[in-house]
Amino acid sequence: MKLSLKHLRTSFLLATLLATPATLQADHHENVDPTGSWTWTRQGREGAEVTTTLTLKANGEKLTGKVSGWNNTENDIEKGTLKGHDIAFQVTRSFNGNDFVIKYAAKIEGDSLKGTIAFNRDGQDQSREWTSTRAASGELAGDWKYSITRGDGESMDLLMTLKVDGGKVTGMVKVNDFELPLEGTYKDGTFAYKMERERDGSTWMSSFSGKVSGDKLTGKSTSTWNSEERVREIIATRIKN
DSSP states (O other): OOOOHHHHHHHHHHHHHHHHHHHHHHHOOOOOOOOEEEEEEEEOGGGOEEEEEEEEEEETTEEEEEEEOGGGOEEEEEEEEEETTEEEEEEEEEETTEEEEEEEEEEEETTEEEEEEEEEETTEEEEEEEEEEEOOGGGGOEEEEEEEEOTTSOEEEEEEEEEEETTEEEEEEEETTEEEEEEEEEETTEEEEEEEEEETTEEEEEEEEEEEETTEEEEEEEEEETTEEEEEEEEEEEEOO
8 A cells, every 4th residue: 555645744743743742741850849958757776766857959950968967967968869759869977987878769749758768787788668857947936945154164044036937037045134136047957147246345246057956956156255266066955835
């Protein structure tokens, strides 16, 4: 059977139209943005509950970020990828002088990451299910209490009240009956502020940078008074109503 040029053109056009939807569906991968902070809890040593914070930033199909570790440390993620709803990355940790790799893979489902964590222990490949929840910006808002040690060795209790509006943070630090207003930022899971005040003819400056992990706000405070700088590790605890 000999087909005319007109029939060939018509057949080709129909084939193209019929194939197009399937082709578009197969090739179309809209990346879901996982940028932000994610948290999950697990059982630590002696049964204590440990909260881990993952901070991600997407740039096309590339993922960068950090994962909180032991003793308030952080590890950079490596080989981070984003394809549609799927993310994958790995983290290298050190223990007793040995490095080991933990591989994470998950699917983004709304405000959840659901997948697996794979690692090698004692020469055996192991994996476990992993679910993480997107941390809302409002997690920083509320009342926090912490203590610092003054230069004379005395302990001083402080109360910090914070409000979050997008990436802007406002609030108050209260010491006994003295209140000091603050303004700061909350971006990619990091809360930071700087304050400067005149006191007794000298300038007092203070800055803070830290991260929320569950009901803990952990970071470093740097204060300068009379050209003397003091750096403190701060661990604030959320006050629950």
